[in-house]
Amino acid sequence: MEIDRAALAAFLRRRRELLQPEDVGLPRGPRRRTVGLRREEVAELCHMSTDYYARLERERGPQPSESMIASMAQGLHLSLDERDHLFRLAGHAPPVRGTGAVGEHISPGLLRVLDRLDDTPAEVVTELGETLRQTPLGVALTGDTTGFAGPARSIGYRWFTDPGTRALYEPADHAFLSRMFVSGLREVATLRGPGSRASHYAELLLARSDEFRDLWDRHEVGIRPHHVKRFVHPEVGALELNCQTLLDPDQSHRLVVYTAVPGSESHERLRLLAVIGPRALR
Numbered sequence: 562m563e564i565d566r567a568a569l570a571a572f573l574r575r576r577r578e579l580l581q582p583e584d585v586g587l588p589r590g591p592r593r594r595t596v597g598l599r600r601e602e603v604a605e606l607c608h609m610s611t612d613y614y615a616r617l618e619r620e621r622g623p624q625p626s627e628s629m630i631a632s633m634a635q636g637l638h639l640s641l642d643e644r645d646h647l648f649r650l651a652g653h654a655p656p657v658r659g660t661g662a663v664g665e666h667i668s669p670g671l672l673r674v675l676d677r678l679d680d681t682p683a684e685v686v687t688e689l690g691e692t693l694r695q696t697p698l699g700v701a702l703t704g705d706t707t708g709f710a711g712p713a714r715s716i717g718y719r720w721f722t723d724p725g726t727r728a729l730y731e732p733a734d735h736a737f738l739s740r741m742f743v744s745g746l747r748e749v750a751t752l753r754g755p756g757s758r759a760s761h762y763a764e765l766l767l768a769r770s771d772e773f774r775d776l777w778d779r780h781e782v783g784i785r786p787h788h789v790k791r792f793v794h795p796e797v798g799a800l801e802l803n804c805q806t807l808l809d810p811d812q813s814h815r816l817v818v819y820t821a822v823p824g825s826e827s828h829e830r831l832r833l834l835a836v837i838g839p840r841a842l843r
Contacts, residue, residue, distance in 0.1 A: 564652035566620040572650055573618050576637045577603050584638065586676030607636030627653050631666070638669040641811075664812055665693055671809050671816050680835065682802070682819040688749050689759060690716040690742075693814065698831075700839040702792065702800075702819065703729060717742035718762050721770040731791035731799070737784075743776040744784035790819065796837055797830040 578597035582589045585598070585606060598606075604614040609629065616622030625633070630651050634644035644666055645655035656664060667675075667685050675683060675694060682702040684695045691714040692706040712718045719726040720742050727735055746766075750759040766773040792800040802819040809816070821828035 562649065562652045562654065564624045565650050569647075569650040570618050570620045572647065573614075573633075573637075576639065576643075577618075580638060584673060584676075586679060603636060607633045609633075625651050631656075635666060635672075638672050639666075640669060641666060665691075666812065667693055667814060668809050668812060671807070671814060674807065674816060678818065682831070684817050686716075686815050686817060688813040688815075689714075689746070689762065692716075697839060698835055699819075701834050701837060702794065705839070712762050712765055715762060717746050718766065721766050721773045729792055729794065731793055734787075734791055737787075739772060740776055740779075740781060741784045741786060743773060743779075744781045747777070747780070748782050794830075794834065797834050799827075800830055801825070801827045802831070 580598045600615050601611040604611040630648050630653060634647050648655035675685060678696050682699040684699045685693045746759055746763055750763050753759050788804060790802050790804050794800055802821055805818045807816040821831045
């Protein structure tokens with residue numbers, strides 16, 4: 562496939578013009594005259610330079626890589642069909658769909674909800690606990706968990722291979738969380754079948770962790786998270802946070818939102834965490 566520069570440029574311009582600042586969690590401002598978003602705003606959302614993005618809209622520059630196209634599709638809040646169209650315009654085959662594999666493209670609706678939660682810890686995760694996106698306060702709570710690579714992207718995998726992962730959680734809950742992660746991985750591995758990423762993670766953990774192996778042999782399923790999660794944050798101390806989850810069934814993504822009871826000690830500590838801001842917890 563060859564890149565269609567004219568059609569790609571027209572599509573990018575049109576999608577940028579259709580997006581409003583409030584659609585992506587940005588303030589409109591009293592003097593805005595641009596139709597839709599500015600190029601620099603879209604470039605930031607897509608994690609690229611303004612110059613690079615501007616050249617694409619002007620039918621110039623190198624052919625974008627597949628990873629760059631995926632980033633643009635996410636930044637422009639495209640649907641899956643629009644994402645696939647963008648891939649083809651850029652001269653790439655779109656990611657395979659309908660094979661039981663779970664993609665990483667977050668739906669526009671889920672993104673719109675997340676973009677409005679700047680004052681709340683929240684994250685979008687896959688069915689394997691791989692963080693796709695976090696709010697700033699979500700980063701302040703758990704650290705930036707989007708930067709892991711390979712199996713370590715999954716919190717369930719890190720739970721059994723990286724002792725530092727457990728430090729953020731109340732020690733009394735560790736045994737339950739271990740059972741929950743194993744139960745969840747077994748369910749996903751069964752759902753997705755042999756050869757899936759979930760099955761691969763299970764094989765790796767069976768070889769690396771005695772604790773995982775013992776729990777796996779129990780064949781437990783259906784262990785669900787508690788509605789209240791207890792954190793031990795290195796900056797603000799103990800936090801008891803209610804956990805609400807919104808499911809996107811098409812992509813098996815979950816938007817997880819953490820809130821504290823108003824007036825509680827955890828609520829005050831969460832407000833303090835908002836002032837402190839993200840710290841390097843990894």
